[in-house]
Amino acid sequence: MSLYERIGGAAAVEAAVDIFYRKVLSDDLISHFFDTVDMDAQAAKQKAFLTMVFGGPNQYSGKDLREGHKHMALTELHFDAVIENLAGTLQELGVAQTDINEIAAIAGSVKDDVLNR
Amino acid sequence: MTDITFEESTYSLLEGETVLEGLIRNGVQVPNGCRAGACQACVMQAQEGELPRNSQAGLKNTQQAQGLFLSCQCKPSNPLTIGFTDQGKSRTLAKVKDKENLSAQVLRVRLEKVLDFRPGQYLNIWHGDPEKPLVRSYSIASIPKLEDFIELHIKIIPNGRFSRWAADAMEPGAELNIQGALGNCFYVADDPHRPLLFIGIGTGLAPLYGILRDALLQGHQGKISLVLGAREPDGFYLRRELADLQRDYPQLNVNFVCQSFSNYPNDIGNTDLYQFVKEQFPSTKGTKIYLCGGDTFVRKMKKQIFLSGASMADIHADAFLPCS
Numbered sequence: 015m016s017l018y019e020r021i022g023g024a025a026a027v028e029a030a031v032d033i034f035y036r037k038v039l040s041d042d043l044i045s046h047f048f049d050t051v052d053m054d055a056q057a058a059k060q061k062a063f064l065t066m067v068f069g070g071p072n073q074y075s076g077k078d079l080r081e082g083h084k085h086m087a088l089t090e091l092h093f094d095a096v097i098e099n100l101a102g103t104l105q106e107l108g109v110a111q112t113d114i115n116e117i118a119a120i121a122g123s124v125k126d127d128v129l130n131r
Numbered sequence: 132m133t134d135i136t137f138e139e140s141t142y143s144l145l146e147g148e149t150v151l152e153g154l155i156r157n158g159v160q161v162p163n164g165c166r167a168g169a170c171q172a173c174v175m176q177a178q179e180g181e182l183p184r185n186s187q188a189g190l191k192n193t194q195q196a197q198g199l200f201l202s203c204q205c206k207p208s209n210p211l212t213i214g215f216t217d218q219g220k221s222r223t224l225a226k227v228k229d230k231e232n233l234s235a236q237v238l239r240v241r242l243e244k245v246l247d248f249r250p251g252q253y254l255n256i257w258h259g260d261p262e263k264p265l266v267r268s269y270s271i272a273s274i275p276k277l278e279d280f281i282e283l284h285i286k287i288i289p290n291g292r293f294s295r296w297a298a299d300a301m302e303p304g305a306e307l308n309i310q311g312a313l314g315n316c317f318y319v320a321d322d323p324h325r326p327l328l329f330i331g332i333g334t335g336l337a338p339l340y341g342i343l344r345d346a347l348l349q350g351h352q353g354k355i356s357l358v359l360g361a362r363e364p365d366g367f368y369l370r371r372e373l374a375d376l377q378r379d380y381p382q383l384n385v386n387f388v389c390q391s392f393s394n395y396p397n398d399i400g401n402t403d404l405y406q407f408v409k410e411q412f413p414s415t416k417g418t419k420i421y422l423c424g425g426d427t428f429v430r431k432m433k434k435q436i437f438l439s440g441a442s443m444a445d446i447h448a449d450a451f452l453p454c455s
């Protein structure tokens with residue numbers, strides 16, 4: 015069974031998005047990136063993010079991620095904050111630590127693209 | 132080999148193909164993004180046929196009730212007739228039946244019931260020069276099952292191009308060019324025991340008055356709270372009607388919150404609306420929320436409510452964006 019299936023697929027994304035979104039909105043280091051006018055659209059983008067790092071089906075290339083994050087001028091600090099909020103979300107949902115590590119590794123694998131390095 | 136009909140043409144889906152893939156293969160342009168059921172760019176609407184459950188996952192129940200679905204997730208087993216959303220919302224003429232002031236600032240307009248709607252949805256009025264029409268949106272306060280008209284509450288704005296005309300020059304019998312009904316802010320009876328929280332300012336009461344009475348009529352059992360805010364006490368309207376509803380339905384509680392001035396009638400609280408909501412509803416987890424009124428209010432309250440625990444999928448909002 016794949017990681018994505020193991021943690022519950024689309025239903026897991028659905029459960030995680032509220033918790034994750036609430037966490038990033040409450041995190042002073044990164045909240046301004048996510049504090050946009052259209053909260054529904056923002057939540058949809060976060061579902062895309064979560065689906066991807068959960069190893070689910072997605073169409074994003076490294077180039078897409080580069081383009082998508084370029085204007086934010088993100089640093090290592092921002093990246094770590096996102097990973098921390100992600101891990102906190104998964105812990106709250108009772109996801110096994112080994113799965114959390116695997117998810118963090120998927121996120122780590124696109125770090126250079128997201129940070130435009 | 133399921134057939135799907137789109138704009139009068141019928142296409143056969145291949146084995147295992149999604150509606151999105153099938154349409155694109157046949158040269159139909161459908162906006163799309165993640166193709167994983169997340170971004171919702173590929174949302175379409177079914178006019179006929181049964182949708183697979185997973186193709187509606189993640190959509191609000193109000194969207195599901197209108198047959199919206201994600202074409203990238205949809206592998207139907209029965210034929211479907213589909214289109215882009217809000218298609219077929221052509222314009223029709225509706226006569227003004229009645230016009231009356233609910234307060235110095237709020238005009239009640241009742242139109243002939245010429246279209247189908249759910250209380251809380253809105254319609255667009257196309258006004259003036261057909262070459263350069265003024266388009267204004269107004270939310271619907273009436274209940275189709277109960278009332279034989281479309282009721283709008285229009286705030287009279289001193290320099291308002293449409294609202295001033297409606298207040299000063301529009302007569303009963305006038306024909307309005309309307310389009311609708313639009314919007315996702317309405318009641319769906321999928322869980323009659325969940326608490327409901329309605330918050331509005333100004334004529335945000337129009338959709339809320341519709342949605343609230345719709346919920347009561349459909350037998351909603353859970354606790355229902357209506358919180359209305361205004362700058363001055365005379366900004367409130369329909370107070371008697373709301374008091375009557377509160378008397379008739381023990382599950383309903385209505386609060387008026389006003390920020391300025393002293394000497395209120397004693398049923399109006401004197402405090403900040405955001406503070407009031409924070410204190411009275413410290414946790415909104417599991418509550419279905421309806422927010423209606425000015426854009427700035429909706430945005431600020433939506434964030435506050437979300438942070439206090441409500442799920443994004445349970446927050447329904449109608450922001451009265453000003454038009455150009």
Ligand SMILES: Cc1cc2nc3c(=O)[nH]c(=O)nc-3n(C[C@H](O)[C@H](O)[C@H](O)COP(=O)(O)OP(=O)(O)OC[C@H]3O[C@@H](n4cnc5c(N)ncnc54)[C@H](O)[C@@H]3O)c2cc1C
Nearest residue numbers: 267268269270284285286290291292293294334337451452
């Ligand atoms: C989905 C939706 C639903 C809506 N539902 C309702 C409704 O149920 N009832 C209702 O009254 N309105 C509603 N509106 C707002 C409505 O569509 C118009 O924007 C509003 O009536 C102003 O139109 P107007 O032509 O009179 O004023 P305009 O000529 O457009 O504006 C004149 C001036 O007034 C300002 N202004 C605009 N709106 C307001 C306001 N609310 N308060 C103070 N100043 C303002 C403008 O910035 C402008 O400077 C809704 C809007 C949307 C998008």
Ligand code: HEM
Nearest residue numbers: 044047048059062063066074082088092093096121124128
């Ligand atoms: C862990 C690695 C990351 C991955 C895999 C990732 C992935 C994604 C994806 C798939 C989208 C949706 C793009 C779209 O469809 O429009 C997105 C958008 C976004 N991401 Fe990331 N992201 C990562 C890290 C970050 C970080 C560190 C931040 C900032 C702290 C961030 C902030 C944003 C914002 C604000 C958007 C929305 C952009 C917009 O509205 O246009 N992301 N991300």
